[in-house]
Amino acid sequence: MSKKDLLPFEVTLHVRDHCLCMHLQRAARATARLFDDALRPHGLTSGQFSLLMSLNRPEPPTVGSVANLLAMDRTTLTANIKPLARRELMEVAVDEADRRSRRLKLTEAGRKLLADAFPIWKKTHEEVDARLAPSDAGHLRADLIRLA
Numbered sequence: 001m002s003k004k005d006l007l008p009f010e011v012t013l014h015v016r017d018h019c020l021c022m023h024l025q026r027a028a029r030a031t032a033r034l035f036d037d038a039l040r041p042h043g044l045t046s047g048q049f050s051l052l053m054s055l056n057r058p059e060p061p062t063v064g065s066v067a068n069l070l071a072m073d074r075t076t077l078t079a080n081i082k083p084l085a086r087r088e089l090m091e092v093a094v095d096e097a098d099r100r101s102r103r104l105k106l107t108e109a110g111r112k113l114l115a116d117a118f119p120i121w122k123k124t125h126e127e128v129d130a131r132l133a134p135s136d137a138g139h140l141r142a143d144l145i146r147l148a
Contacts, residue, residue: 024147031128038124042117043087049121051080052106052114055090060103062095071148089113 015022035046044052054066061069067077081104084090089110095101106114129137 034128035121035124038120039117042113042120044113044117047080048084049114049117051077052084052089052110055104055106056111056114060093060105063092063102063104066104084110 032046035049039046039049050070051066054069055061063074063077066072067074070077072080081090081092085092087109088107090107091105093103093105095103132140
């Protein structure tokens with residue numbers, strides 16, 4: 001058997017047409033680009049918006065709980081926090097209950113930026129939802145939550 005026969009082109013076409021991972025990655029990149037473009041006038045990427053929004057809570061969350069919510073490892077989250085902290089949109093504080101732990105707090109400047117950016121996010125989100133059949137958006141969201 002030749003090396004060419006080990007993986008025929010038909011297999012490539014099958015993967016192209018059926019691979020959920022590839023289609024999710026493509027959709028995620030295209031959706032992120034759409035939101036990145038919309039949020040750019042506010043100086044935010046879609047990832048930064050999601051990170052800041054995850055801090056909009058009555059009590060500052062721990063690094064671990066935010067990493068879990070965003071399905072990120074702590075190292076990646078820490079790298080994403082740094083530019084937002086430098087812009088004074090959020091701060092990292094020692095957890096008073098457990099001095100080994102850190103809590104992430106949205107600053108007033110961060111709250112204001114989120115409040116200003118939210119209408120843009122909402123409009124963009126409505127545009128994305130409109131691309132899906134009305135019942136599909138809710139089902140898609142539920143399915144993606146189950147996958148995560």
